[in-house]
Amino acid sequence: MELRQLEYFVAVAEEASFTRAAERVRISQPGVSAQVRELERELGATLIDRSTRTASLTDAGRAALEHARAALACSDAMKQAVGDVTGLIRGRLTVGMVIGCAITPFFDALAAFHHAHPGVEITLLENHSARLLRDVQSGAVDLALIGTADPTPVGSNTLTIISEPLVALVPPGHLLAKQAAVTMADLADHQIVCMPEGTGVRTVLDRACTLHRVRPTITVQASAADAIADLAARGLGVAILTESMSRDYHGRLIALPIADIDEPALLALVWSGTKSPALDRLVRYCRDTFATGL
Missing domain, CATH: 3.40.190.10 (Periplasmic binding protein-like II)
Structure with a gap:
């Protein structure tokens, strides 16, 4: 039994995917799979259920996971103990x-x-x-x-690191462009381009929608601020970004404060x-x- 086999097994268990585990440990997916199979052969039990698209733990795998993590932690602790003596981290x-x-x-x-x-x-x-x-x-x-x-x-x-308000960005000539600020009710009348669920910006926006009981139409979601700004500049919707993000698009887009969102994005x-x-x-x-x- 080798430490790398335990490392690959833990990575598969935590990522629920051989592909993502391979990316995490930076070797090929077949290499991860082969090492996990070798570990299973040595233990005499199947640790990972491969019958579905998601790699899930078997009962044996769940029993082994905690011990595998402990073994890796002990290995790291031993290296660190030696490092402490030699002055290295x-x-x-x-x-x-x-x-x-x-x-x-x-x-x-x-x-x-x-x-x-x-x-x-x-x-x-x-x-x-x-x-x-x-x-x-x-x-x-x-x-x-x-x-x-x-x-x-x-x-x-x-x-x-940063705490700042959300802003709405529109191109010159947009119906909202001449306003000094917008409200959630204003945004409900327009299509929205924003970040996906799970991001801080989207969480703040969704909470504001719930608070003010509005349901804007989110037509496009993108993870990159540049993509969101580009789509808004092309008229696909009102972009929702943070104040500091909006500074990169000065001249192309007009940044409007959202008056009734008090919660900052962090x-x-x-x-x-x-x-x-x-x-x-x-x-x-x-x-x-x-x-x-x-």
Whole structure:
């Protein structure tokens, strides 16, 4: 039984997919599958149910998962103990970022950490904010930069990076373009282009719709702010983005405050409560970089 087999098994269990697990551990999907099968052969039991599109745990797999995680944690702890003696920080960190992330200080922090601590292996992945938060809370992801509507998400440590209002963006000549601001009732009369469910911007918008009892028509959803702005500029709907995002489109689109949305959209750094010198140091790098880079 090899540690890499346990690592691949845990990745498949947490991702519920051989394909996503392969992306996470950065080897081919057939390689992951072969190693998990070898582990199953050695244990004499099927750990993963492959009969459906979702890779799910069998009873044996559920019994093995906790022990596999414990074995990997012990391996990391041993490496770290040796690193403490030699003055090196070692280990592995899985870092997540919201799809379409363009936050330069975050990349600066990761780069500075990597150069200072090359013994720490970093796996970087993209996903929607809601999924990243769940992965942080479950321990599958160590640290993530997410969009959220909640200042203190349950089950994680949080550092709010940006807190800002939503705005509506329309091209010159649009019916709303001459208004100083818009309301949720105004938006209900127009088609909307916005981010998908699971993002912080969309959560704030959906809560405002519920509060004001309006149901705007969302015609297009996109994860990237550039795509949303481009579609709005072409007349496909009113774009909903944050105030800072809207600055990139000055001249092409007019940004209108939404007068009756009081809740801000947040960009936040969230991380697990795992005791890890590598994670503690990365959080420190992020804190310092964001304090000077925004």
